[in-house]
Amino acid sequence: MARRRRFNPLEKPLYGRTAVNYVIDERIGLFYCVVYDHRLADQLAAVGESLMPSILGVVTVSANPKYKDYFCAVDYAVARKGYGPLVYDLTARGLERYVRGCQALRPSDAQSPYAQSFWQRLRREALEPLDDDFFEAKYGVPASVLESRGKQWSRSRRSGGKNTALVNGAERMIQAYVAVGGLDKVQSVPLSVMLRRVGYQQEGLRPVVEG
Numbered sequence: 001m002a003r004r005r006r007f008n009p010l011e012k013p014l015y016g017r018t019a020v021n022y023v024i025d026e027r028i029g030l031f032y033c034v035v036y037d038h039r040l041a042d043q044l045a046a047v048g049e050s051l052m053p054s055i056l057g058v059v060t061v062s063a064n065p066k067y068k069d070y071f072c073a074v075d076y077a078v079a080r081k082g083y084g085p086l087v088y089d090l091t092a093r094g095l096e097r098y099v100r101g102c103q104a105l106r107p108s109d110a111q112s113p114y115a116q117s118f119w120q121r122l123r124r125e126a127l128e129p130l131d132d133d134f135f136e137a138k139y140g141v142p143a144s145v146l147e148s149r150g151k152q153w154s155r156s157r158r159s160g161g162k163n164t165a166l167v168n169g170a171e172r173m174i175q176a177y178v179a180v181g182g183l184d185k186v187q188s189v190p191l192s193v194m195l196r197r198v199g200y201q202q203e204g205l206r207p208v209v210e211g
Helices: 038-046 084-098 113-122 132-139 143-153 163-179 193-197
Strands: 018-025 030-037 055-062 073-079
Touching (some): 018 038, 018 084, 018 163, 038 143, 038 163, 055 084, 073 084, 084 132
Antiparallel strands (some): 018 030, 030 055
């Protein structure tokens, strides 16, 4: 029997639409990694709509040195099915680059069954960032390319400006699928109609959720 080929969430859509932005809200000590379709985000922003339909996943990390026990640990994580590992890998990379002292991503204490499975497969207490070569071998495109596309949306890493719309969309996604009902009532996070129309596919896995 032929071996099932590993799902690659970046194989489609074509024409380089997937992007990532790292946003730091220094007021509350949170780091955001938001992975999204930047062309859909532009279309939604142009008509004043929430960016949530363009978002593939988001991880927020407690990055406040005042609270050592939570430093570099997942605060909330939610991703459309099949996109969780991609969002986690990008989060670990962004933390290392932009948050002093965060050389790896640690899990939260509250996890959905899929999040538990993800961390158990690592067999490590923390997720270390991949360099561009390893990232490209895993996903078919260097992480630096996704980061460059994010700069087309906003070059700033501080909360505010165009990042406000991106963070608001991410927060809406968290509220819709994580914060309501608790981890024992995790809702599936389907692809939006807009994402599906432009070629994104969804693997048949449970959504990754922490909170």
